[in-house]
Amino acid sequence: MDNLYRDFILEHYRNPHNKGVLDPHDLHFADSNPTCGDEMSMTLRVADDRISDVAFDGRGCAISQASASILTDELRGMTTDQVREMDPRMVLDALGVPIGPARLKCALLSYKVLQGAVRGGQIEWPEEAEVAG
């Protein structure tokens, strides 16, 4: 258990980076985790096709909040194309803790919301087999 709830995960949960709503913003999307009903939204500013600022909002578990905190830290300076091509495994790797099938949606909610924002519409959940291992 200490494997999953490492200090840096809990630290991101208690003091998440990039939490809030950007106003004004260029991109906005919200989505939810059907297992628990947790909702997350993301607002982004884009300048010259690069992400200049990003914020996420919503309440959720330590895994979803840490994942959003860590993912949003990575986005500034990326082009929207680079974000679109982002592999969901990158998010799991960045979390750096073992995510079992029961918690996969918690870990990937931020990725799903982000993809919804840059693609202008909801994407499907990544398949478990696709991101495993």
Add this chain to the structure above:
Amino acid sequence: MAIEPAAPATRPGGFSGADLRADFPIFGQATRSGKRLVFLDAAASAPKPQAVIDAVADTYAHHYANVHRGIYELSEDATNRFEAARRKVAAFLGAPSEREIVFVRNATEAINLVAYSWGRANVRAGDRVLTTQLEHHANIVPWQQLTREVGATLDYVALTDDGQLDMDDLRDKLAAGPKLLAIAQVSNALGTINPVTEITAMAHDAGALVLVDAAQSAPHMPIDIGDIGCDFMAISGHKMLGPSGIGALWGRRALLDAMPPFMTGGSMIIRVTLEGAEWNEVPAKFEAGTPAIAEAVGLGAAIDYLTGLGMERVREHEHWLFERAWKALGEIPGVRRLGPDDPEIHAGVISFVLDEAHPHDVATIFDAEGVAVRAGHHCAQPVMQRYDVPATTRASFYVYNDADDVEALAGAVRATQRIFGG
């Protein structure tokens, strides 16, 4: 001379939950945590005693053929066992006749059957249907679909802050003259026991029929349809130690007789021509196609197991477990318990939230302690909205639970707080 074990005598139900675990093979295997399985999720689905597993296996091994049609020994044998299970369900619920028991997949299908068949024939534009804010989605969405389709209005009885139905609001909503009140006897999300006998009388006085969703009550307390006085009742076999894929709808004969079929096909007809068909009598009219034969027999075995313990004693056992667990959780700072304090109106289901940790994180840490609980909205999102929580952690008790499980529950809460507290 052997010394009598002292523990069971101290339990109000008169049986030891810990001893009963020997009847359930699932407790004989290790969890991935290496700790013993502490199963606190009966409200989602219950483990199966060996007697139920054997009844299903024995049916497939020695007594299996299709029911009702074959003119040969095996088919007669299977039919007799299937119909014996129907009589057991009728007796268990206190139904006046086994012909009023319709086998379905689960309580969800039972409610949908009423919503589609009775509902589409009786609810018209401008009519009202009444349910409550503490229902499982299975007792909300079918009525939303019905009322939207026919242009009727769906009302919800409000809840008090401690998770009970607001009886004044119920009176007001009944005064609006709904055609039907659909209500759970026990809330799956909060554990509240609703006074369905009193409520049925009130609804009948207002001219409404009453459907009781007994999915969470029939497994845990004595049920008597005659005493409740309702018009329909829905149960799920898998929540009462029986197999999945089998449940029952009970309905008053006159209502069932007047209702059109829900699903159509084989078994449910008397005569079919190219121009049309005549319906069979109830319950066959509502049992199109080959039913879940072995599963029905398994449900009968589950009923035998429960009646062997005695449903009064099952209720006393869970009443005792609830009081212990409610108190144990109440003594831990940072735990918010939902639902009524009074054990007389609170079944063995406890929904709670921790100040520091989200229910999903709670359940993950519990799992590492060998404790199986449910985290989420429990298919009752309006309840979550009413109490302004995104989700809860839910512990639910059954016959195989005991004081050691309550200790494990409290221990897992403290383990969670150790991780999240600092």
